[in-house]
Amino acid sequence: MSILDQFCPKCGKTTDNEGLCSECQVKSTKWFSCDKRAQSTHCPSCDAIKIGNTWTDSLKERSDLAPDLARSAVHLHPDVKKAVIDVTVVDMTVNRSRAYLVIRGQLYNKPVEEKCTVELVWHKEQCDRCNRISGxxxxxxxxxxxxxxxxxxxxxxxxxxxxxxxxxxxxxxxxxxxxxxxxxxxxxxxxxxxxxxxxxxxxxxxxxxxxxxxxxxxxxxxxxxxxxxxxxxxxxxxxPRFQKQDVILSRGRYAEVDRVESNHIRVMDLADGSFRAVKDVDVERIIGNARNAIPAQVVFSDKDIIGILDPDTGHTIEFKKFAWMCARPGVHLNILRDGEQIVVVR
Ligand SMILES: [Zn+2]
Ligand SMILES: [Zn+2]
The missing domain is CATH 3.30.1360 (Gyrase A; domain 2)
Structure with a gap:
């Protein structure tokens, strides 16, 4: 024993601390408290969760939420270090569970451990969104x-x-x-x-x-x-009045809409495959949309003429062959009808 030794005023043991020794410090510190209940509010329609006054969407199940909810009931003294809380949850009824907690940590370099039980209350409330939708x-x-x-x-x-x-x-x-x-x-x-x-x-x-x-x-x-x-x-x-792939008649020529601009359209001429701009007012009418075209088989093809089998009548119809058409016999071309007229589209 030297003159530098200090004594705990409570138990009289020597200590490195000024004042109470660690053991007496631990004993005199209320190092944790545990609320009796913790409540979770969720929306029965969409499972959103209310935290404070704010609703948040969540994909978590009750079993995922329960441990954190239970832990939220525990309040630790700021001097508790390395705290670990083990939670075991037992579901009692649809709206009640009981959580058994074991709290471990270090306090003034001494290990501490306590147990507590928290009632988990599963409260249902319609959320802000479901409330608005249902109203x-x-x-x-x-x-x-x-x-x-x-x-x-x-x-x-x-x-x-x-x-x-x-x-x-x-x-x-x-x-x-x-x-x-x-x-x-x-x-x-x-x-x-x-x-x-x-x-x-x-x-x-x-x-x-x-x-x-x-x-x-x-x-x-x-x-x-x-x-x-x-x-x-x-x-x-x-x-807009026109959609992409609309087939229009303008100045006696059929053309397919490639792009819609604010006051004109860009079209591909279905006769020669060239592109040009057409003003809305120059469109005589829309005969259909290439999305609704039906396939028709090419039965023959020579230098200038192709023959297509009309799927409705079974008759072969001849067309002038254009460079953009893929017209080998056996392939299918897409066609639209404009009255009696058959129009081959892209
Ligand atoms: Zn002491
Ligand atoms: Zn909801």
Whole structure:
């Protein structure tokens, strides 16, 4: 024993500490506490989880959530180091589980271990999004229409697919209220009912990027909530009169639309295979779209003439052969009908 030895004022043992020895320090420290219950709130319709006041989408099952929920009930003294909490969960009923916890750590260089039990409460509550959807809440409508015609099946299908992709991206990015409430195909197009204005703008831009066209917005005041004016916006989207692969008649010649620009179209002439621009006003009519063409077999081909078997009548029809046509006997060419006339398309 030297003059430098220090004594614990509580138990009298020698110690390197100033004041209490480590053992007495551990004994006099309430190093952990454990709440009796921990509650998790989730939406029964979509499984979103509420943390604080914020809903988040989650793919986790109750069995994945339970250990962390149980651990959230434990509060450790800041001096506890290397804490490890082992959790065993027993499900009691649909909305109750019991978690048995073993808490281990180091406190003032002494190992410590305690046990506690936490009741896990599985609370169900409709989330903000499901609440809005079930209450038919919406902030706008994207009206997909076509200029001077009815959108094709293909365009309607594409538009709805694009809208769903936009929704998926926003939802994955955590924009929970940017949802599609409903989608209705009506006689002259598609109505997409949307939960936020942001998704409306993005849907319009994405559809236009793929199908062309333009959109205008028309807000309408629908009421007031906590001093804020509430608007519903109609996004009037017009896809162009022409679509890619439309076959048109212009100045007596058939041509297939290659690209749609704002006031003209670029076409491939179906007689000589050349490309040119045609103004909208110079289009006599649309005879169909090459996507809907039917195959017809080439039965013979010589220098200038090819013969095609009309699939409807079984008769052979002769055509002038053009350089762009692949016209070996046996191959199929795609044809459209314009009244009596058969038009070979690309
Ligand atoms: Zn002591
Ligand atoms: Zn929900």
């Amino acid at each position: 038919s809440y919406y902030e706008g409508v994207v009206q997909v229409r076509a200029d001077g015609r009815i959108p094709s099946k293909y365009e309607i299908q594409q538009a709805s697919l694009i809208a769903q992709q936009v929704e998926d991206n926003l939802q994955a990015g955590g924009e929970r209220l940017s949802f599609i409430n409903d989608m209705n195909e009506i006689h002259d197009g598609l109505d997409i009912i949307i939960g936020s204005q942001h998704i409306g703008t993005l849907i319009c831009k994405a559809i236009i990027a793929q199908l062309g066209g333009r959109y205008t917005t028309h807000p309408k005041l629908v009421g007031e909530k906590s001093g804020r004016q509430l608007f519903r916006i109609t996004y009037a989207l017009r896809i």
